[in-house]
Amino acid sequence: DVKVTQSSRYLVKRTGEKVFLECVQDMDHENMFWYRQDPGLGLRLIYFSYDVKMKEKGDIPEGYSVSREKKERFSLILESASTNQTSMYLCASSSLAGKVYNEQFFGPGTRLTVL
Amino acid sequence: DQQVKQNSPSLSVQEGRISILNCDYTNSMFDYFLWYKKYPAEGPTFLISISSIKDKNEDGRFTVFLNKSAKHLSLHIVPSQPGDSAVYFCAASALGTGTASKLTFGTGTRLQVTL
Numbered sequence: 001d002v003k004v005t006q007s008s009r010y011l012v013k014r015t016g017e018k019v020f021l022e023c024v025q026d027m028d029h030e031n032m033f034w035y036r037q038d039p040g041l042g043l044r045l046i047y048f049s050y051d052v053k054m055k056e057k058g059d060i061p062e063g064y065s066v067s068r069e070k071k072e073r074f075s076l077i078l079e080s081a082s083t084n085q086t087s088m089y090l091c092a093s094s095s096l097a098g099k100v101y102n103e104q105f106f107g108p109g110t111r112l113t114v115l
Numbered sequence: 116d117q118q119v120k121q122n123s124p125s126l127s128v129q130e131g132r133i134s135i136l137n138c139d140y141t142n143s144m145f146d147y148f149l150w151y152k153k154y155p156a157e158g159p160t161f162l163i164s165i166s167s168i169k170d171k172n173e174d175g176r177f178t179v180f181l182n183k184s185a186k187h188l189s190l191h192i193v194p195s196q197p198g199d200s201a202v203y204f205c206a207a208s209a210l211g212t213g214t215a216s217k218l219t220f221g222t223g224t225r226l227q228v229t230l
Contacts, residue, residue, distance in 0.1 A: 004158070009156075031216060035220075040124070040222060041222060042119075042121075042204060042220045042221055042222035042223050043159070043204060043206075043220040044220075045217065045218075045219075048217065058217075090158055090159070092158070094216055096216065101147055101164070101166070101208075101216075102147055102149065102164075102208045102216045102218060103149065103161045103164070104161075104218060105161075106151075106158030106159045106160070107158050108156070108157055108158050109156070109157070109158055
């Protein structure tokens with residue numbers, strides 16, 4: 001079974017803090033994604049990566065950066081957290097060789113609260 | 116601009132009856148569609164998918180219908196069970212969006228199956 005793990009289930013940070021969200025997948029997937037989920041807005045793509053050290057902006061990259069130094073790990077960084085970044089953050093991975101085209105496997109999510 | 120829309124934020128259905136969840140899209144380049152199910156405090160899990168070369172795909176109690184001319188897809192669950200109570204997201208992708216196989220998600224529909 002594919003497993004995607006996220007470093008924290010719940011996180012509380014203060015405005016202006018630097019925040020790191022870590023995601024690890026164990027299936028040697030090429031692609032990794034970071035989303036945020038907000039009520040009424042669904043899942044919105046922040047950043048994605050299709051290879052080590054490669055990254056591309058998603059639909060809402062402002063205020064975020066990412067790092068992918070190893071294939072299995074994809075980090076989301078909030079350089080200076082703000083209250084409007086309070087959200088559920090979901091990491092996902094996928095493989096080009098998957099049996100279902102484009103199926104993404106998700107981690108359990110990190111509920112981030114910025115005070 | 117919301118390219119994938121789920122206009123019903125919530126739906127309540129009696130156990131044993133049919134649940135129909137709807138999804139509309141605007142991007143004519145989308146050619147592959149997926150449905151995900153999400154329980155609270157968990158990441159979304161893949162449910163069923165359909166390619167644009169088909170108009171129907173069935174997997175047990177779940178059937179997805181695609182009407183390309185109307186840019187509309189629907190998920191039918193028959194019979195509905197209490198364990199189906201969750202948030203359902205439709206997602207779409209297009210060949211040629213790059214190697215990362217991006218998905219564009221809808222806003223979700225919360226299904227409640229009552230006894």
